[in-house]
Amino acid sequence: MTKQIVFALALLxxxxxxxxxxxxxxxxxxxxxxxxxxxxxxKRLLVTLKVAFGQTKIFxxxxxxxxxxxxxxxFCVILFGSIExxxxxxxxxxxxxxxxxGFYNFMMAAGDIFALLVAISIIxxxxxxxxxHVKRFEGIEMKKISHIDANIALxxxxxxxxxxxxxxxxxxxxxxLEGHNIHGIYPVSQHLTSLFDGISVDGVFTHYQVxxxxxxxxxxxxxxxxxxxxxxxxxxxxxxxxxxxLEPLGKLPNMDNVTRxxxxxxxxxxxxxxxxxxxxxxxFGVKDAEDVVWRSYFDSLACTECGRCTSVCPANITxxxxxxxxxxxxxxxxxxxKGPHMLKDGRDYNDGKSLVRDYISEExxxxxxxxxxxxxxxxxxxxxxxxxVEMRRYLVMEExxxxxxxxxxxxxxxxxxxxxxxxxxxxxxxxxxxxxxVQ
Numbered sequence: 411m412t413k414q415i416v417f418a419l420a421l422l423x424x425x426x427x428x429x430x431x432x433x434x435x436x437x438x439x440x441x442x443x444x445x446x447x448x449x450x451x452x453k454r455l456l457v458t459l460k461v462a463f464g465q466t467k468i469f470x471x472x473x474x475x476x477x478x479x480x481x482x483x484x485f486c487v488i489l490f491g492s493i494e495x496x497x498x499x500x501x502x503x504x505x506x507x508x509x510x511x512g513f514y515n516f517m518m519a520a521g522d523i524f525a526l527l528v529a530i531s532i533i534x535x536x537x538x539x540x541x542x543h544v545k546r547f548e549g550i551e552m553k554k555i556s557h558i559d560a561n562i563a564l565x566x567x568x569x570x571x572x573x574x575x576x577x578x579x580x581x582x583x584x585x586x587l588e589g590h591n592i593h594g595i596y597p598v599s600q601h602l603t604s605l606f607d608g609i610s611v612d613g614v615f616t617h618y619q620v621x622x623x624x625x626x627x628x629x630x631x632x633x634x635x636x637x638x639x640x641x642x643x644x645x646x647x648x649x650x651x652x653x654x655x656l657e658p659l660g661k662l663p664n665m666d667n668v669t670r671x672x673x674x675x676x677x678x679x680x681x682x683x684x685x686x687x688x689x690x691x692x693x694f695g696v697k698d699a700e701d702v703v704w705r706s707y708f709d710s711l712a713c714t715e716c717g718r719c720t721s722v723c724p725a726n727i728t729x730x731x732x733x734x735x736x737x738x739x740x741x742x743x744x745x746x747x748k749g750p751h752m753l754k755d756g757r758d759y760n761d762g763k764s765l766v767r768d769y770i771s772e773e774x775x776x777x778x779x780x781x782x783x784x785x786x787x788x789x790x791x792x793x794x795x796x797x798x799v800e801m802r803r804y805l806v807m808e809e810x811x812x813x814x815x816x817x818x819x820x821x822x823x824x825x826x827x828x829x830x831x832x833x834x835x836x837x838x839x840x841x842x843x844x845x846x847x848v849q
Contacts, residue, residue: 411502413499413502414499414500414501414502417499417500417626418499418500420626420627420630421496421499421500421630423630424630424633424634427634428633428634428637431634431637431638432637435637435711437749437753438707438745438749438753439704439707439708441699441700441745441749441752441753441757442699442700442702442703442704442706442707443700443701443702443703443704444703444704445666445703445704445705446653446703446704446705448653450656453656454652454653454654454656455652457651457652457654457656457791458648458651458652461651461654461789461790461791462647462648462651462652462790463486463648465478465479465482465483465789467787467788467789467791468789470787474534474538477530477531477534477535478531480524480527480528480531481528481531481532481567483524484521484524484525484527484528484571485528485644487517487520487521487524488521488524488525488528488574490507490517490521491517491518491521491574492626492629493507494506494507495622495625495626496626499626504593505593505594508593508594514593514594515594515595516595518593518594518595518596519594519595519596519597521574522574522575522578522595522596522597522598522599523597523598525571525574525575525578525598525599526571526575526598528567528571529568529571529572529575532564532567532568532571533568535564536561536564536565536568539557539560539561539564540561545721546716546717546718546720546721547717549717549720549733549735549736550733550736551733551735551736551739551740552715552717556640556715559639559640559641560640560641560715562635562639563632563635563636563639563640563641566628566631566632566635567632569624569628570625570628570629570632573621573624573625573628574621574625575598575599575602576602576617576621577618577621577622577625578596578598578599578602579596579599579600579602579603579605579606580606580614580615580617580618580621581618582596582599582600582603583603583606583614584611584614584615584618586603587611587614588611640713640714640715641714642711642712643712643713643714643790646708646711646712646790647712647714647789647790649708649712650708650709650712650790650791650792651790651791653705653708654791655791655793655796659782659785659786659795660780660782662780662795662796662799663796665694665695665803667692667694668694693804693808694803694804694807694808695800695801695802695803695804695805695806695807695808696765696766696797696800696801696803696804697764697765697766697801697804697808698744698748698764698765698766699741699744699745699748699749699765700748700752700757701765701800701804702741702797702800703800705793706741706793706796706797706800707741707742707745709738709741709792709793709794709797710738710739710741710742710745711742712790712792713735713738713739713742713792714789714790715735715739716735716789717735718787718788718789719734719735719783719784719785719787719788719792719794720733720734720735720736720784721787722783722784722786722787723783723784724779724781724783725777725778725779730773730774730777731771731773731774731777732774732775732777732778733774734784734794734798736770736774737770737774737794737797737798738792738794738797740765740769740770741765741769741797743769744765744769747761748761748763765801766801766804766805770801772805772811775798775801775802775805776802776812776813778795778798778799778802780795780798780799782795806820818831
């Protein structure tokens with residue numbers, strides 16, 4: 411009974427802290443703008459099955475992609491055993507889902523195998539991060555805390571897998587010593603039972619309980635660390651893929667407020683009507699965190715900081731300051747900085763800083779060629795170019811700030827109806843001495 415009470419208190423504390431954290435994040439979403447329609451659910455489900463569960467985009471780097479996929483699939487399978495542990499802890503029983511028979515045996519066997527595969531994958535990841543210094547893990551946005559965060563998370567996952575195999579091995583040994591039926595099949599852990607040779611029945615059971623508690627408490631701790639870590643993508647990546655943009659990557663969305671104004675101007679009945687006095691002044695583009703569409707903020711929370719986007723960015727490769735990963739990380743950091751003050755003092759709170767310039771410079775924004783290589787490469791379908799273009803729209807439409815070449819083009823379009831500096835009447839002057847007939 412004591413075990414049940416302690417477990418229930420730990421579970422309640424975990425749920426309580428997690429609920430507070432998620433409610434805080436949801437309130438940040440309330441500060442952002444609407445504008446992303448979730449439709450075509452069938453197509454979105456297919457994309458989720460292919461990209462999220464199939465891990466198809468991660469396999470562009472075959473070896474490391476396979477290891478990452480094994481970790482993801484392992485978590486999906488091992489989740490079954492974690493659910494059973496929660497039931498066991500609350501009701502004080504052992505192997506509560508064993509009544510499922512053959513399915514239970516399959517899930518236990520799969521979880522046991524994946525525990526070993528995930529542990530091996532995590533060791534490879536730690537070696538790469540600590541000793542190999544992979545280039546895409548570096549960058550101006552990758553502070554020391556980012557590397558510490560990643561190493562801590564990977565270490566916790568490794569201990570989770572080792573404790574799971576230790577728990578399974580101790581359970582098998584205890585059941586054999588007690589003469590109980592072994593519920594489930596454990597193809598890996600059955601070879602580890604020799605570690606408990608020479609230990610009494612009570613001693614083996616104590617080892618089983620210690621591994622059990624280490625595993626479940628680490629799950630509880632990890633669940634509440636994730637929202638404050640780069641590994642929040644454990645929760646966010648699947649829904650982020652479900653919310654993927656379904657249009658071709660090269661398509662840039664129009665601004666709804668501008669489109670609406672143009673349509674009103676072209677309507678003879680409303681072309682000269684006065685604007686509604688109660689209509690709020692709308693922001694053109696994105697200046698700060700609260701100006702982004704909620705979908706872009708979702709992208710920033712789902713970002714794994716893997717650096718695949720930056721590693722294929724032609725601007726970054728040629729030495730320019732732009733890093734698509736940094737853009738996402740900056741949005742997340744800016745909302746974390748400003749969000750609590752806006753929740754307390756209102757959405758109009760101003761701390762004298764903004765996402766544009768204080769976090770992301772104009773040089774970075776104008777370096778983007780909107781080639782969409784970053785969005786194409788991202789394993790969870792983050793849409794970096796949309797956010798970059800929205801910030802550029804703010805600079806142009808509200809501040810009139812743009813590179814000189816663009817300003818010249820805008821002036822030519824305004825004055826001459828074309829990007830060139832010649833009037834329409836002089837546009838064919840270049841061809842007057844050519845021996846061709848121009849109609």
